[in-house]
Amino acid sequence: MSEDILVEAIDGVLEVTINRPQARNAMTKAVAEAIAAAMDRLEREVELRCAILNGAGGTFCSGMDLKGFLTGELPVDxxxxxxxxxxxxxxxxxxxxxxxxxxxxxxxxxxxCDMIVANEGARFGVPEVKRGLVAGGGACVVLPRLLPRALALELVLTGEPIDARRALELGLINRVTSGPAIEAARELARAIVRNGPLALAASKAIVRESWNWPVEEVNAHQNPYLAHVFTSEDAKEGARAFAEKREPQWQGR
Known part of the structure; x- marks a missing residue:
């Protein structure tokens, strides 16, 4: 794995850190592939329940490494x-x-990512148009699904950034903290990993995929995600733990 990324498992949470602070964590192909490998590890290892993606040196990621772009490299997996x-x-x-x-x-x-926690000094934006480029990594598609169209267009057509408070007001991020974002992210991750792993995966899948389900077909699309959860050992353990007033011991099956 590239030295430009750090990966550590802590109490069921896989912390993945982009480690190119000298380049404001600009994305390279090697880092993209290393992040993909870390996500494969998250998927593969049963004891891992959640991941946190962050950047070293006080910056999350400043986008594509333009030096690499000029030599023909695309920072994609x-x-x-x-x-x-x-x-x-x-x-x-x-x-x-x-x-x-x-x-x-x-x-x-x-x-x-599924959730975003930010320090109050964070800045978010898609300045590609300022460089004669297009935000082709998802912003032009995702932002209109999260925001009114006019606001999405303002972000992608002006290229001007917004601060963390404005991002929170718009519902783009979950929490703003005065301290390091990683600490608040760890707090959120701890709340997540206490829950049943099968239920977490099914719930995430439904939330992410249901936006384009026709109303009359919601149950037909949702039921395949639910069936194995409600008949699982974890579902029984959750009910027993509630009745016995104790923390559940999840098995992921």
Missing amino acids: ARGGFGGLTTWTPSKPVIAAVDGFALAGGFELALA
Whole structure:
């Protein structure tokens, strides 16, 4: 794995850190592939329940490494797209912990995560138009699904950034903290990993995929995600733990 990324498992949470502070964590192909590999590990290892993606040195990600772009390199993974995560997501939750800049592809990478926690000094934006480019890593598609069209267009057509408070007002991020974003992300992750792993995966899948389900077909699409959860050992354990007033011991089956 590239030295430009750090990966550590802590109490069921896989912490993935982009480690190119000298380049404001600009994305390279090697880093994109390393993030994709970390997400594969999250998916594969049963004891891992959640991931946090963050950047070293006070910046989340400033987007594509333009020096690499000029030599013909694209910072994408064959399956995961830009940053290894924008065109594929693991079944388990991923939290973006944003300090400093999340710009261009860096903003799109954060949007590809399931939740975003940011330091109050964070800045979000898609300035591609200022460079004669298009935000092709998902922003032009995702932002209109999250915001009124006029606001989405303002972000992608002016290229001007917004601060963390404005992002929170718009519903783009979950929490703003005065301290390091990683600490608030860890708090959120701890609340997540206490819950049943099968239920977490099914709930994430339904939330992410149901936006385009016709109303009359919701149950038909949702039921395949639910069936194995309600008949699982974890469902029985959750009920027993509630009745016995104790913390459940999840098995992931």
